[in-house]
Amino acid sequence: MKTGRSLTDLATELERQAAVKKDLMVPAKRMSSVTHTSGQCNVMVEEVGGAVRYPLNDTACSQLAKRLDIPFSYFKRMRADYPELLDQNVNGWLRRNAADSYLLRTLDGRARAFLSTRYRRLDNFDLAKSVLPILQQLPGARFESVELTEARLYLKVISERTTCEVAPGDVLQAGVIVSNSEIGCGTLRVEPLLYRLVCSNGLIVCDRSMRKNHAGRALVSDDDAVLVFKDDTLEADDKAVFLKVRDMVQAAVSETTFELISEKMRKTMGIALVGNPVKVVEVLANRYALNEAECTGVLRHLIEEGDLSGYGLVNAVTGYSQDVDDYDRATEFEELGGKLLALSGGEWKQLAEAA
Numbered sequence: 081m082k083t084g085r086s087l088t089d090l091a092t093e094l095e096r097q098a099a100v101k102k103d104l105m106v107p108a109k110r111m112s113s114v115t116h117t118s119g120q121c122n123v124m125v126e127e128v129g130g131a132v133r134y135p136l137n138d139t140a141c142s143q144l145a146k147r148l149d150i151p152f153s154y155f156k157r158m159r160a161d162y163p164e165l166l167d168q169n170v171n172g173w174l175r176r177n178a179a180d181s182y183l184l185r186t187l188d189g190r191a192r193a194f195l196s197t198r199y200r201r202l203d204n205f206d207l208a209k210s211v212l213p214i215l216q217q218l219p220g221a222r223f224e225s226v227e228l229t230e231a232r233l234y235l236k237v238i239s240e241r242t243t244c245e246v247a248p249g250d251v252l253q254a255g256v257i258v259s260n261s262e263i264g265c266g267t268l269r270v271e272p273l274l275y276r277l278v279c280s281n282g283l284i285v286c287d288r289s290m291r292k293n294h295a296g297r298a299l300v301s302d303d304d305a306v307l308v309f310k311d312d313t314l315e316a317d318d319k320a321v322f323l324k325v326r327d328m329v330q331a332a333v334s335e336t337t338f339e340l341i342s343e344k345m346r347k348t349m350g351i352a353l354v355g356n357p358v359k360v361v362e363v364l365a366n367r368y369a370l371n372e373a374e375c376t377g378v379l380r381h382l383i384e385e386g387d388l389s390g391y392g393l394v395n396a397v398t399g400y401s402q403d404v405d406d407y408d409r410a411t412e413f414e415e416l417g418g419k420l421l422a423l424s425g426g427e428w429k430q431l432a433e434a435a
Contacts, residue, residue: 081282084227351390
């Protein structure tokens with residue numbers, strides 16, 4: 081499993097972000113696009129004290145393009161080659177949508193998300209404050225990896241007292257991952273996690289998971305002014321969501337869940353990869369959109385492990401996750417391991433017999 085930051089560093093950064101972030105509900109008529117010749121996109125927002133410029137990150141640019149129905153490939157081309165045309169497009173559609181408002185999420189003076197006013201803010205600081213005490217109370221709790229990327233918060237915790245041996249010397253431990261995105265890059269999720277001691281691989285299981293969409297009632301302003309949201313304006317019923325998170329955390333590391341998932345892992349040991357290992361990984365890559373470097377990395381792990389079985393392929397995928405620099409992408413490979421567990425017999429046959 082890819083190593084993240086320390087729990088202390090995570091708490092410090094969450095507290096810092098909670099203190100400096102700012103959320104705005106902005107009428108379309110109160111904002112405009114200004115793109116620098118360097119390609120940096122900005123939105124100018126007419127706030128009470130005057131116009132404020134917010135540089136947009138790539139996520140916010142993508143969301144802005146989506147909200148205005150501008151193909152993102154075209155958006156990027158204008159940003160790079162013709163900034164004035166990009167501003168004409170964005171500002172023209174903002175004027176056309178003058179009756180609409182948008183939720184602008186900012187951090188450190190930069191726009192990190194451009195969202196619908198129906199977006200429900202389930203924030204990382206509040207989630208961590210609610211769920212960390214629950215995670216710490218798990219039997220033999222060990223925070224194996226925690227991270228806060230630009231897109232998501234991750235809390236990966238192992239319960240050391242819930243274990244099984246799937247083969248002599250090959251021990252699995254139960255765990256859970258809680259993840260969330262404040263900027264529209266995914267749902268609030270609670271998912272079972274398997275941890276393989278012999279190689280420190282982590283595998284995220286899609287089954288028996290909880291996913292909470294960031295969708296709620298539309299935010300409404302009494303006038304056409306820019307509305308700045310404070311933390312105490314978050315929905316009161318967030319408490320109910322966090323209570324459900326608590327229940328799902330406990331279910332994710334229960335003996336019942338662990339036994340079901342461990343049995344799925346055992347079954348993959350009986351799937352022989354009788355085809356060409358190179359072709360097996362190519363089929364995997366085509367099915368799950370792996371690039372050439374990722375395909376090569378998974379194949380290397382498969383060959384080095386020397387286990388040409390479904391179990392070996394699962395471990396090659398999760399083992400490669402530790403080689404991936406980007407934490408978000410590394411976690412996607414841990415999820416891919418879980419997706420392989422969920423394959424039908426026919427789907428495994430297609431992989432195993434690839435030639």
